[in-house]
Amino acid sequence: MNINKNALSSEESAKLLSVLKARFEKNINRHQGIEWASVQAKLEANPEKLWSLHEMEETGGEPDVVSYDEITGEYFFYDCSEETPKGRRSICFDGAALASRKEHRPANNAVDMATYMGIEILTEEQYRALQKLGKFDTKTSSWIQTPAAIGKLGGALFADFRYGTVFIYHNGAESYYAARGFRGSLRV
Template sequence: MILFLLLVSYFWTKTFLKDRFAKNMDRHEGLEWDQVQARLEENPEKLWSLNEMERTGGEPDVVGQDQKTGEYIFYDCSAESPKGRRSICYDREALESRKKHKPENSAMDMAADMGIELLTEEQYRALQKLGTFDQKTSSWVQTPADIRERGGALFCDYRYGHVFLYHNGAESYYAARGFRGSLRV
């Protein structure tokens, strides 16, 4: 079964991801697909995470390369917050604190299950320099511990030509709020 999943992920990578890479060269100027593919083939376990990003509507794409480690950096690049990751609260603690009308999951749990990380505020702002994202939705971002300890969590969106950073109770959830992830390969 694992071999089958890896083969499916590999096929997916060679088609959808390669096509997205070619159609959006402005997101990764100076990078070549053959090198990205070689790195993916060296790290086949990352294919599953990329497949999960795609399956939940994230449309992952390469957005850069770490010059120190050589790792390629993938972000969710869907126009709106990934549809398969909306209507969720921030983390497990927030989920367990709800007495009624609990969401099905939390952003932090989903990200961990997928093998990815939520974008930071800095990463979210960098993503917005590559295109226009979250004009109708919002996305949870990694929240500093001192804010989380007080019950809050952070999210971002893009309105009026600007990135906005907001706060909300970590237990809140909305149909238009999900999360964007990052993966290093």
């Protein structure tokens, strides 16, 4: 294992790139018009982004390329696991919510986990875009970015896919459930 927390060894990088390439080729509908060679070159030039993708993979996110921004030249990876990533479930929304719990505290929170991983929690718009690429969160739910005004009042938003529809809900930010985690995005 590499000593630098934000860097992978050459073996770890090669293994991850192989996994990402296989997923890319298997799910071509998610990124039509994008070539893997260009994505790989961008990843190899940004090893800290490769580390973040490794963290996404290790927590069960199954990251994949979902779009390319021609203006910024960035590829977008989202967690594309069928259900919210297993390694990121049973967590409340943010650090303030975690601190407010006096009993039965979860092990972590979505905002701090995402920050540590170097990724962003999906926005509502990104979540809806993801759902156009497949059916995700049919049995689980995912925290999504929450407007500051809602957060200030102790609330947070989450989303799921039921009855052929994306639903956006609210809950107390301190709540946590075995079937709720979060999905992330990464710009490379």
